[in-house]
Amino acid sequence: MPRKRRKISLRWQALTSTISTTFVLILMGLVIICALTARRLGESVRQSLAVSVMMTDEAGNAEGRALKRQLEHQPWVKDITLITCEQALKEQIEAMGQDPTEFLEKNPFPPSLEMHLQADYACTDSLLWISKRLKNHKMVSEVVYQKDLVESLNRNLHKVAYILLGMAVLLGLVTLVLINNTVRLSVYSRRFIIHTMRLVGASWGFIRRPFMSRALWIGLSAGILADAVLLGGWHALLQYDSSMIEYVTVENICITALSVLVFGLLLTLLCTFVSVSHYLGMREGEMYE
Numbered sequence: 001m002p003r004k005r006r007k008i009s010l011r012w013q014a015l016t017s018t019i020s021t022t023f024v025l026i027l028m029g030l031v032i033i034c035a036l037t038a039r040r041l042g043e044s045v046r047q048s049l050a051v052s053v054m055m056t057d058e059a060g061n062a063e064g065r066a067l068k069r070q071l072e073h074q075p076w077v078k079d080i081t082l083i084t085c086e087q088a089l090k091e092q093i094e095a096m097g098q099d100p101t102e103f104l105e106k107n108p109f110p111p112s113l114e115m116h117l118q119a120d121y122a123c124t125d126s127l128l129w130i131s132k133r134l135k136n137h138k139m140v141s142e143v144v145y146q147k148d149l150v151e152s153l154n155r156n157l158h159k160v161a162y163i164l165l166g167m168a169v170l171l172g173l174v175t176l177v178l179i180n181n182t183v184r185l186s187v188y189s190r191r192f193i194i195h196t197m198r199l200v201g202a203s204w205g206f207i208r209r210p211f212m213s214r215a216l217w218i219g220l221s222a223g224i225l226a227d228a229v230l231l232g233g234w235h236a237l238l239q240y241d242s243s244m245i246e247y248v249t250v251e252n253i254c255i256t257a258l259s260v261l262v263f264g265l266l267l268t269l270l271c272t273f274v275s276v277s278h279y280l281g282m283r284e285g286e287m288y289e
Contacts (some may be wrong), residue, residue: 017182018221021130021264022176025226029260031171033230035164036252046077046122049150053113053134054142061085063139064111071115080115088112094194107119125278132199183271184278187211194276204277212274219268223261232257264286 007037055070056182083091088109089220121130127150131143187194197207234253237244 013096018218020182020221021179021218021268022225024178025222025260025264026229028171029226029261030176030231031168032256032259033252036255037247038160038164040247040249040252043119045153046119047116051115051117055110055112056141057140059110059139060132061111064113067139068113068144076117076121078116078118080113083112083114085109085111097103122150124151129197140286159259180271183268186273187275205262208276211272215268215272219265223264226260227257237251
């Protein structure tokens, strides 16, 4: 009967340890997803910033197409669109309600290019460098972009990044403390077994082995359960709004799931190793404290 009770007690401890570790890993996974999603959202916003390349009055559609072909191969260009002379005239007629060719006898609007940059280049320094480089072209008269918006956007994105980093560090410390306390309580209840095995001459490695094996299964089970909850939440989110796949991507979910699983395994194993070593180094009198 005592042996049966001990087995039930050990299984109950393993179950409670797994559940508590799972909840902590879910919280950590949510923070990781939020950080990755914020990064993806920031990249999307940066890439939506438009840069207009205004060409000189002497330039025609042929020069515009030639410049477009040159810029398409640049690493900082995400996409680029040519606005021909005819398109520019049509847009101005719609905006002004009057055709300027009626009194000018020619199309006064040169072609222009509108491009979106790769996210890494959508910052003030890179835009200044790109603008200076484009202006060196003999057919380019001006490069237009919203400088104040770029600076404000990057400043706010940096603030969000610092906030998420602080949350991640704080949650990481909380996770470490909670899992460590859970493991220590589990090992504490078996401290006399550790002491007895040490007295009969068992090596420290032999004594640690069953605890480490148990910690491995707890960490693995908790990681899998946490990943299942996170994947279920992601699936529900996509069912509610399928457009969220653009920001909460499959790649980010895979990174989160792997991080949660690895973190759960490493943390439970590390905490178990430290806790068992703590009791292995205790003298008999300290066991009762």
